[in-house]
Amino acid sequence: DAGVIQSPRHEVTEMGQEVTLRCKPISGHDYLFWYRQTMMRGLELLIYFNNNVPIDDSGMPEDRFSAKMPNASFSTLKIQPSEPRDSAVYFCASSPRHSLSGNTIYFGEGSWLTVV
Amino acid sequence: QKEVEQNSGPLSVPEGAIASLNCTYSDRGSQSFFWYRQYSGKSPELIMFIYSNGDKEDGRFTAQLNKASQYVSLLIRDSQPSDSATYLCAVKNRLNRDDKIIFGKGTRLHILP
Numbered sequence: 157d158a159g160v161i162q163s164p165r166h167e168v169t170e171m172g173q174e175v176t177l178r179c180k181p182i183s184g185h186d187y188l189f190w191y192r193q194t195m196m197r198g199l200e201l202l203i204y205f206n207n208n209v210p211i212d213d214s215g216m217p218e219d220r221f222s223a224k225m226p227n228a229s230f231s232t233l234k235i236q237p238s239e240p241r242d243s244a245v246y247f248c249a250s251s252p253r254h255s256l257s258g259n260t261i262y263f264g265e266g267s268w269l270t271v272v
Numbered sequence: 273q274k275e276v277e278q279n280s281g282p283l284s285v286p287e288g289a290i291a292s293l294n295c296t297y298s299d300r301g302s303q304s305f306f307w308y309r310q311y312s313g314k315s316p317e318l319i320m321f322i323y324s325n326g327d328k329e330d331g332r333f334t335a336q337l338n339k340a341s342q343y344v345s346l347l348i349r350d351s352q353p354s355d356s357a358t359y360l361c362a363v364k365n366r367l368n369r370d371d372k373i374i375f376g377k378g379t380r381l382h383i384l385p
Contacts, residue, residue: 187371198377199316199360212372247315251373260306261373263315 158182160264162248168270174236177267179248180229187251189261190223190233194244205231206253238271245269275299278361278376286384291348293379295361298342304364305337305344310378311357319359320346351383 161180169175181188189204203213208225216223220239225231235242245268251261275298285291293307304323308316322328322335322344334347344363348355358378365372 189373191375199375201372201374204372206371260318260321263317265315 160248160250160262162246162264162267164267165265166268166270168272169238171239171271172237173271174234175238175242175269175271177233177246177248177269179231179233179264181231181248181250182252182262183229184252185250185262186253187261188225188231189247189249189251190231191247191249191263192244193247193266199247202233235269238269240271243270276361276363276374276376278359278379280377281380282382283379284382284384285351287351287353289351291351291355291381291383293346293348293359293361293381294343295345295376296343297361297363299363299365300339300342301365302342302363305335306362306364306373307333307335307344307346308360308362308375309357310360316360316375348381353383353385356381356383 163178186207190202191199192202193199202215203223204211205225221235223233245266247263247266249261249263277296306321307319309319310316320330320333320335322337325337325339328335332349336345358380360378361376362373
């Protein structure tokens with residue numbers, strides 16, 4: 157399996173612009189997570205989906221952030237409008253529902269976002 | 273948001289010695305515990321998971337869980353320079369059908385050659 161695939165890997169954008177991050181989870185995984193990592197706050201859970209349905213979005217910082225999962229193989233995280241404080245690494249991760257490793261999550265390589 | 277606490281470090285350990293990493297959690301309902309390693313500029317990767325009180329060994333790594341005291345630790349024996357990384361503790365509450373996995377901020381480990 158190719159693992160969790162994220163795009164873009166790096167993005168630099170100007171404040172106020174819309175940013176869309178994309179994720180393809182591992183095939184067969186029921187759960188998809190979006191995390192944000194910064195030095196100050198560590199790895200924060202933004203939202204997660206189960207079978208394409210958003211389960212908990214309490215970590216989404218504000219209305220500028222939105223996430224969708226239209227099908228089992230694709231999810232997006234959108235920031236509109238973007239602000240400099242959104243600069244971070246955004247990780248997508250997926251997890252099988254039942255596994256010997258007990259719902260271990262597998263991370264993509266991350267999308268490095270810089271908002272100037 | 274449930275809390276997962278780790279000492280940020282850096283923790284410096286001589287090569288060949290035992291590195292001990294600790295993590296405490298606030299939610300008594302937490303059932304599953306994970307240790308991830310993250311190299312600089314890379315994504316986290318799973319090292320070990322543990323569910324039951326006691327020790328679990330995998331090669332040079334040992335995870336220890338004490339639910340009564342709400343802490344989990346990771347021991348790395350015969351530390352190698354390649355073990356230098358940030359180690360993230362993560363917990364999951366399997367009760368109440370809560371599938372969130374919450375991470376600590378990580379401990380930076382530096383193995384001194």
